[in-house]
Amino acid sequence: MNKQEKEIDLIIIGAGPAGLTAGIYASRANLETLILENDIIGGQVRSSYTIENYPGFAKITGVELAEKMEAQATGEGAVIDEFDFIEKVTLTDDEKIIETGDFIYKPRAVIIATGAKPRSLPIPNERAYLGKGIHYCAVCDGSSYEGEVIGVVGGGSAALEEAMYLARVAKKVIIIRRYDTFHAEAKTLKEVEAVPNIEILYDHDLIDVVGDNFVEKALVKHTKTDEVIEIPLKAIFGYIGTEPKTDLFKPFIQVGEDGYIKSDESMQTNVKGVYVAGDVRQKEFRQIATAVADGTIAALKAEKYITENKENAK
Known part of the structure; x- marks a missing residue:
């Protein structure tokens, strides 16, 4: 069946904070x-239990914030399609084609806001226990492990924040930290240290998990003495960073050695009329506020590019 073409x-591409913000500004223009x-609307923010550093909200759940952003974008006129998956793209200065399962779109401009996915734990049994204790x-x-002992691996704010959430349902949460410090806000670390059923295991590295059909123990090595210990637990939650979702665009868009898309401060990629915003972009800080800023700039620049091209075509 021939697919319908739409200009x-x-x-x-992507309905996280960056994509939804871009949708708000573009629709208003x-x-x-x-x-x-092709995933959940709201991106990674939707899976955050509590957000306390987004301006305007002293405290809000990730679901609530995602729903507010989605409602505002659609209220301004943006259309969100979360069921028609992208099969392939062509992105050049002269031609932009986005082919989904149902349509062949020919947009005048494109904003890539696909975000990033959690980096997998680098342990031998990660795949074997994915969904069976590795999360x-x-x-x-987290609710599947009510009353159990749970491990959290990571050294940033996400690891600390999720540990506090898990502590609400778990008997005990053990944070496995490779170093003796965290890359997180001091306020967040202080809050974690005050939770009675959270233990921080500094200078330890997760080397594997074992069990029959499900995780039963974590194998942890001291990073200074190389001593290996076994910790009985039912689950490990990994927060060791993210990987950009860029495979679809690599034939056309320049990415850095880390896989993130390169751009200038105007969110312009190496292809005219193609912009990038949010966590998929190569930059120093990845926060909701910076994603929103990227989305704003990308939409405004895209509007200017589209308007100028329409005028030149007359």
């Missing part, structure tokens, strides 16, 4: 805007 002003998302989303899977 459109702007396609935003009267651009016909389509947001394509990457506390909100999604």
